[in-house]
Amino acid sequence: MERVEVRELLKDLVVLRVLDKNIRYFESLWEIPEGVTYNSYVLRTREGSILFDTVKHSFSEEYVDALKRVVDLRDIKYVVIQHMEPDHSSSLKTLSTLSEFRAEVLGHPLTAKLIKSLLGVDVKFRPVKDGEELRLGDTVLKFIHAPWLHWPETIFTYVEELRALMTCDAFGAYSIPPHVISDLTYLRTQYVRFMRKYFVNIIGHYRDNVIKALNKLAALNLGLELVAPSHGAAFLGTNTINEVLKLYRSWAEGRSENKKLVILYTSMYGYNEEIIEKLLGMIKRDDIRVEVFKFTSEHRDNISDFLGEVIDARVIVLVTSTYDNSVFPITKYLLELLLAKSNTEKPLYIITTYGWNDAASREIRNILEKSKFKLSGELSVNSLLTEADLQKLSNVSKEILTLLEH
Ligand SMILES: Cc1cc2nc3c(=O)[nH]c(=O)nc-3n(C[C@H](O)[C@H](O)[C@H](O)COP(=O)(O)O)c2cc1C
Ligand SMILES: [Fe+2]
Ligand SMILES: [Fe+2]
Structure with missing residues (x-):
């Protein structure tokens, strides 16, 4: 069975989603019989493509094959590394060995060192500042530092024309859900437990930083249409996104709104x-x-x-x-x-x-x-x-x- 799925989520925004159904212990720690996905996103523009995160190393080969079907590797202008944990960064190592790969790697200033220590490769790297913007043709990216969600070097990227926010671990979930969720009932009744479990397991230790990141997003008033994490489903539409942000705030604050x-x-x-x-x-x-x-x-x-x-x-x-x-x-x-x-x-x-x-x-x-x-x-x-x-x-x-x- 194919372990990499390719889907166009919005015009020219494609997700490459690896299905990890056989994993038993996420981070060699967390029991997840429901499985997990690693999502990497590609944005195609007239001036070239931008890749957001990659996938876990054990899937590199299939991932690169799938990526080649979506874009010409030579056309990838930038790879945005939003988080260096190997479930997202390690296929950069494979990419960097390919002669067609010429992209510049963008990330938090701390990422340069981590690329060396975790991947052991040399890449063309450019650090991005909090709030920095980058233009490629008509596409404008805005980088938002989101430290400790889940490591110190985490960033989010806002794609202005799509009103889309790429968030890596934040807003992610376990399980192999639909590619996109826009149905509030489904979110509240089926999906929420996988999100909550992932939230506590992975970023529960950094709940104060979650609140800081939520406040930062609120102040930016981005009018989000899509939130695209690197595990689980992407969220489409204002209602769904507002609900997701609300859930995150209530978990970060440890609220108890039920008789549980x-x-x-x-x-x-x-x-x-x-x-x-x-x-x-x-x-x-x-x-x-x-x-x-x-x-x-x-x-x-x-x-x-x-x-x-x-x-x-x-x-x-x-x-x-x-x-x-x-x-x-x-x-x-x-x-x-x-x-x-x-x-x-x-x-x-x-x-x-x-x-x-x-x-x-x-x-x-x-x-x-x-x-x-x-x-x-x-x-x-x-x-x-x-x-x-x-x-x-x-x-x-x-x-x-x-x-x-x-
Ligand atoms: C392997 C083992 C070690 C125990 N060590 C202690 C102990 O150090 N001090 C003590 O007061 N009781 C000790 N107990 C007694 C249990 O704490 C007690 O019987 C308890 O009610 C067992 O409940 P449970 O069978 O539902 O786990 C031990 C029992 C077992 C089986
Ligand atoms: Fe992580
Ligand atoms: Fe992750």
């Missing part, structure tokens, strides 16, 4: 599972959405999904055990990622269990001290639930319901 409870639990021999069953029975309400992520001897949910769901949750509950005089190791790892990627002021309840000494609770409190999370309640259970524990659990569940309803 996220529960994470681990259970080695079923003691915590018993607590979960009781707790779920106590909080069952039709208007409340509960997402449960579990780590047991039969099942392991995806950490990538947990992080994606937690960012817009109203309340988080963590149920885990004491292990070797500390907290269960998977929980420690999950907490580390939670703090790095989704550190928000959300209320968090912890229920820890133990055999002889509740070291889990002490360790979790230590970890959370450095976070923004509000430790709203704690329950410590000596393995089997007692009547007194059940009463405390019932009180905790009432508190959680009150939080969810407000």
